[in-house]
Amino acid sequence: MINEKIAKAFDTKNKKAFIAFITAGDPDADSSVRYILEIARAGADLIEIGIPFSDPTAEGTVIQEANIRSLRNGMTTDDVFEIVRRVREKSDVPLCFMTYANPVFHYGYDRFFAKCEELSVAGIIIPDMPYEEKAEMEPIANAHGVSVISMIAPTSESRIKMIAAKADGFIYVVSSMGVTGVRTEINTDLATILQHIREVTDTPAAIGFGISTPEQAAKMAAVSDGAIVGSAIVRIVAQYGTEAAPHLYDYVKRMKEAVSQIPGIME
Amino acid sequence: MSKGRFGIHGGQYISETLMNELIRLEEAYEHYKKDPEFNAELAQLLNTYAGRPSLLYYAEKMTKDLGGAKIYLKREDLNHTGSNKINNVLGQALLAKKMGKTRLIAETGAGQHGVATATAAALLGMECEIFMGREDTIRQALNVYRMELLGAKVNAVTTGTQTLKDAVNDAMREWSSRVYDTHYCLGSVMGPHPFPTIVCDFQSVISKEAREQILEREGKLPAAVVACVGGGSNSIGMFYNFIEDKDVELIGCEAGGKGVDTPETAATIATGTLGIFHGMKSYFCQDEYGQIAPVYSISAGLDYPGIGPEHAYLHDIGRAQYVPITDEEAVNAFEYLSKTEGIIPAIESAHAVAQVMKIAKNYSPDQSIIICISGRGDKDVAAIARYRGVDLHD
Numbered sequence: 335m336i337n338e339k340i341a342k343a344f345d346t347k348n349k350k351a352f353i354a355f356i357t358a359g360d361p362d363a364d365s366s367v368r369y370i371l372e373i374a375r376a377g378a379d380l381i382e383i384g385i386p387f388s389d390p391t392a393e394g395t396v397i398q399e400a401n402i403r404s405l406r407n408g409m410t411t412d413d414v415f416e417i418v419r420r421v422r423e424k425s426d427v428p429l430c431f432m433t434y435a436n437p438v439f440h441y442g443y444d445r446f447f448a449k450c451e452e453l454s455v456a457g458i459i460i461p462d463m464p465y466e467e468k469a470e471m472e473p474i475a476n477a478h479g480v481s482v483i484s485m486i487a488p489t490s491e492s493r494i495k496m497i498a499a500k501a502d503g504f505i506y507v508v509s510s511m512g513v514t515g516v517r518t519e520i521n522t523d524l525a526t527i528l529q530h531i532r533e534v535t536d537t538p539a540a541i542g543f544g545i546s547t548p549e550q551a552a553k554m555a556a557v558s559d560g561a562i563v564g565s566a567i568v569r570i571v572a573q574y575g576t577e578a579a580p581h582l583y584d585y586v587k588r589m590k591e592a593v594s595q596i597p598g599i600m601e
Numbered sequence: 602m603s604k605g606r607f608g609i610h611g612g613q614y615i616s617e618t619l620m621n622e623l624i625r626l627e628e629a630y631e632h633y634k635k636d637p638e639f640n641a642e643l644a645q646l647l648n649t650y651a652g653r654p655s656l657l658y659y660a661e662k663m664t665k666d667l668g669g670a671k672i673y674l675k676r677e678d679l680n681h682t683g684s685n686k687i688n689n690v691l692g693q694a695l696l697a698k699k700m701g702k703t704r705l706i707a708e709t710g711a712g713q714h715g716v717a718t719a720t721a722a723a724l725l726g727m728e729c730e731i732f733m734g735r736e737d738t739i740r741q742a743l744n745v746y747r748m749e750l751l752g753a754k755v756n757a758v759t760t761g762t763q764t765l766k767d768a769v770n771d772a773m774r775e776w777s778s779r780v781y782d783t784h785y786c787l788g789s790v791m792g793p794h795p796f797p798t799i800v801c802d803f804q805s806v807i808s809k810e811a812r813e814q815i816l817e818r819e820g821k822l823p824a825a826v827v828a829c830v831g832g833g834s835n836s837i838g839m840f841y842n843f844i845e846d847k848d849v850e851l852i853g854c855e856a857g858g859k860g861v862d863t864p865e866t867a868a869t870i871a872t873g874t875l876g877i878f879h880g881m882k883s884y885f886c887q888d889e890y891g892q893i894a895p896v897y898s899i900s901a902g903l904d905y906p907g908i909g910p911e912h913a914y915l916h917d918i919g920r921a922q923y924v925p926i927t928d929e930e931a932v933n934a935f936e937y938l939s940k941t942e943g944i945i946p947a948i949e950s951a952h953a954v955a956q957v958m959k960i961a962k963n964y965s966p967d968q969s970i971i972i973c974i975s976g977r978g979d980k981d982v983a984a985i986a987r988y989r990g991v992d993l994h995d
Contacts, residue, residue, distance in 0.1 A: 389761065389878065511777065
């Protein structure tokens with residue numbers, strides 16, 4: 335499936351994207367609307383909106399706690415759609431959802447992706463729905479113009495080409511073992527992983543997990559098509575609560591600049 | 602459709618980081634389960650270390666008192682470490698060792714699986730780390746100390762409801778950060794494929810023995826076999842070799858908590874709906890948006906919001922029947938078995954005893970019922986005393 339909304343996110347001057355993640359409803363719906371718009375204004379090329387889940391097994395402490403705060407405030411999947419509707423009144427920034435299999439399954443795949451289509455949400459990332467299981471959902475998502483984003487991990491090895499060949503939208507390359515969270519060092523041989531991906535597909539591949547500094551973002555974007563940052567953004571929200579907007583703006587602007595300065599691949 | 606399905610249930614809903622490890626585990630298991638040397642080694646451990654075969658005990662006083670079916674108890678409580686958990690743990694630990702792993706991690710609720718894992722790790726010279734909800738470390742403090750005595754590190758999990766599901770969450774997170782030297786020794790017939798199959802195979806020794814033992818004693822199959830169900834490892838072990846015996850009723854007893862009409866319950870079949878969680882499609886206690894419910898039971902081992910996929914399937918096809926038992930009924934059964942037969946069962950197993958106390962009279966004296974006494978109740982004595990308002994520290 336050619337996903338023009340996602341392709342647009344990677345169609346920057348140097349063909350590198352800065353992708354930001356934020357948990358919806360943390361600390362409340364109004365703040366989420368403001369923060370998503372602010373992150374877009376600061377230059378994020380694509381924003382992943384986390385639909386909170388009670389048991390986010392792929393998340394480290396920072397995003398786990400954001401999920402808990404959001405759910406404690408009564409956030410539901412319908413409330414998240416409402417946040418996106420309000421964002422869409424003011425912005426056409428490319429958006430994806432990130433959540434776990436159960437909230438989507440329970441909402442009903444068709445009903446869920448019909449909503450995504452209506453709100454122009456371009457893709458969905460589900461860490462607990464690997465290649466082997468996505469067939470129950472992907473055709474329904476695609477029918478509504480939504481890409482199911484594939485993840486590739488440091489342990490994927492021989493699976494890389496199999497996954498990449500069928501990938502749609504963009505590829506989420508997991509930088510490190512374990513869960514999401516800020517890391518001081520990323521030691522995975524990402525260049526080799528990217529090389530395997532490039533052998534089978536032109537689908538853009540962005541790296542996430544553990545990235546928090548402009549230097550790290552630049553380094554990751556240099557070997558791939560973009561950097562994804564979640565925990566570092568969620569941490570700003572955790573620190574400043576409803577007053578996080580200027581801090582988010584400054585942070586995202588710096589990160590986007592770092593990614594923009596990477597020389598593009600010569601045509 | 603993906604691998605490891607039981608009807609619509611099961612599958613491998615897990616992060617990409619763990620997929621290759623699950624594939625390796627499946628390959629290793631398929632290889633070693635046919636390996637005579639591996640099987641001989643495991644049989645040796647089960648027989649000379651864990652104390653198998655476990656007794657099938659005729660509970661004569663209980664039979665007379667309840668009136669009706671002859672009641673037999675499959676005494677998994679007599680295994681080394683005091684529960685059925687050792688059956689699976691010795692199998693998985695041996696398999697992990699063959700795979701070159703040097704470290705075991707595990708979740709635990711009541712602490713029985715944690716103790717069994719710590720024991721196997723000590724025996725096989727492996728490092729061991731246990732994840733246990735903070736709430737459960739308080740309810741089952743004795744088992745925490747037992748694990749530490751055995752050389753394991755116990756991590757008190759402080760997220761969510763601080764019980765079994767949160768312990769599974771953290772064990773999965775830990776495994777995904779360190780798969781190369783670590784095996785996640787999952788304790789129930791749950792999680793992503795191949796765990797439900799591996800754990801079922803290792804626990805099926807319960808019904809393999811029980812079926813032979815009852816045929817020898819009674820000359821015919823039992824009318825029913827009854828076991829408690831959280832994730833469902835002792836019950837699948839108790840059911841497995843009777844599944845093809847269509848006349849044998851299979852009855853699983855879920856933790857009803859304070860009642861299935863209250864939010865304080867962990868009865869998944871009675872109150873749950875279809876979902877995807879902890880690597881599997883199955884039934885889960887959850888809200889209308891698919892958020893996993895904070896379940897409750899007096900029994901830390903049954904305090905889990907899901908049920909293994911094979912049980913969900915046995916329920917779907919009507920082969921097994923699942924009934925909820927309240928805290929009050931379980932505590933009464935705990936006391937009843939202690940006084941009547943001199944056997945203090947685990948509060949988990951007491952859920953199965955409670956069901957038989959209700960139904961024994963519906964059967965005739967030439968029929969028999971087997972109850973799986975999945976564990977011994979020493980660990981629960983303090984909690985039962987608290988439930989009855991007795992302060993043991995006076």
